[in-house]
Amino acid sequence: MKRYDIAIVGAGIAGASLAAEVAPHASVLLLEAEDRPGYHSTGRSAAFWSETYGGPDIQPLTTASGPLLAAGGFLEPLGSLHIGRTEERSAIDAFLVEFEGSGVELRAVDPRDMLPGLRPEWTLGVYEPTCEYIDVGGLHGAYLAAVRRAGGELAVSANLEGATRANGRWLLDTRTGRFEADILVNAAGAWADPVAAIAGARPLGIQPYRRTMLQLRTDPAPPEHCPHVAHIGGSFYFKPEAGGRLWLSPHDETACDPCDAAPEELDVAITIDRFEHVVDWRVAALEHKWAGLRSFAPDRLPVYGFDPAVQGFFWCAGQGGFGIQTAPAAAKLAAALLLGKPLGAEVAHLDAGRYAPRRF
Template sequence: MSQFDVAIIGAGMAGASLAAEIAAEKSVLLIEAEEFPGYHSTGRSAAFWSETYGGPAIQPLTTASQAFLATPPTDFSDRGFLSPRGALHIGTVENQAAAEELQTNFAASSVALERLPKKAIDEYLSGRRDGWDIAMWEPDCCDIDVAALHQAYLSSARRLGCEIVCRAPVRALNFTGGYWKIETAAGGFVAQMVVNAAGAWADEIAQLAQIRKLDIQPFRRTMIQIEVAPSAPAELPLVVGLDGSFYFKPDAGGRLWLSPHDEIATPPCDAAPEELEVAIALDRFEQVVDWNVVRIERKWAGLRSFAPDRKPVIGRDSQNEQFFWLAGQGGFGIQTAPAVAQLAAALLLQRELPFEIVPALYSTDRFR
């Protein structure tokens, strides 16, 4: 059986980014159940970077990821992964308290957020229906080129010697004599350390390893791509409901990506959109702007997996220090990936962190 220092289970954004961070110093095996990496949550995101998304406990990880995403090291990528978008958080008079809460939550941080006067809202969103008069402007929000980032992590990991094995669902994990024996559909492996980066399946992997699960719950989220008339301006910002009931943003060719911001608890699976959520998305959209929906071009759903306190879980398990959690990335696993991977690498390799983060905030100890 091939032997590795570290076996990472799951080649989504979490597993791929950590593999690239540690492969120069450790022999790394990246194990993926599917035919190709990125099939699940990573390949289904809305692809934005917003410092307010996920709340104040996530913002330090999002902010700490910005420099890497905007100007990655030249040996990693010859171009950045962010492009400016801006976010308009919008609501009616009923969402006054939500607007104030948003402002208060980030008042002590470096996040740029500004309350817009009613007249200024039209500069960002034409066709706004009556009543949508409350808005906060987040200028630094960006689109992320998710596929390019994920591929860059995978290429970098490979270049540094990481072995990537696909179509290899892990079926058994046994810890004996200080090593993990890992049984997969593509053969057996031995590793000193196992990293659980299995996204929606994180608790299932823990149970295979006889480690106490952390109640990481997957929630389904729906996205649809629509053609609208008039077509969406390319400079349209990400438009987010202050009540958390929708968001939409432009895609190439005047199309829009729209979500009803649904959060339906579901077991880990290959998530598919439900007609009801699609209808809710369209209904909410039509209440905000007077644009006509010409047709639905595409719809998809993915899983966002959260620990009970909605913070990611990054660190060794107290029951077995050779089992490392990299899970619970919720709805922010792309925008936080560089900082999360650097934090995980620092904990695994006893390295200094290049930014200030309190690791205990995200450690497994908070559940014990």
């Protein structure tokens, strides 16, 4: 039975990014329940880097992550167009007010000037020019590679089945064997509360939600330089992809148990119907459909820090749909808390207490 300083449950973007930050300073084991990392959420993400996504409490993490993502070559220009109908003026105004003074660049536009084929009732628009694509696979792979280079280890098909604290150490039983670690990190995404229960910690009410995604081919194809387009009321978003394809979501959040999520046919039909009420483009083909899980704490903020009641148990969970766009800054913040070090320059301005588990 090999002993590690830190065992991290979950090798999605949360666990992988945190492991990459701490592996140069401690011996690290990543425990992944599936046969490959990032299967449930990270690998099914339509991620984009948008400073407004997740709201003003998430924006500092997103903004701090931007330069780090850019430096790694993981961003490409996209832009985001938030649209609304005339009767949604108050929502547009509230959105602009929400980010006043944040440094996020937003400007009111006529959306019809930016999106050919937009139906006439969509009269209101706010453009967020800094929104960018994220190379999710590249980012996740880079973190896992960094873990390996620093001597960290990954165990797949290693579902956590038992965790016992004794003599200042965790004894961890998994499908692939028993491991020992001084600190146990809960980066289990949708399974964060069940992992907490296994370790004897109080679950925080982290709820998984299913989100539907479709890949479409349209006629006409999305115009050149088409931005990410999102309803200010939160009923859809879509963005162009390679080969003239379009990724489309109804922005659904259906509470569910942790699972291998699959799209429901009714959600697929609703998604296409909503899209057809936005633009006059014909849906030429539905090429692919899938669903992923997004997991939120009750206040919809992520949870980073040591559990106040269970010694040696650390939370890195509740990242919702913004886990990838915030990963670089979140991992640096969480790593500093985990290792007991001061916050680095990139994240020194962040309020770690805002995300601490003791807030519950």
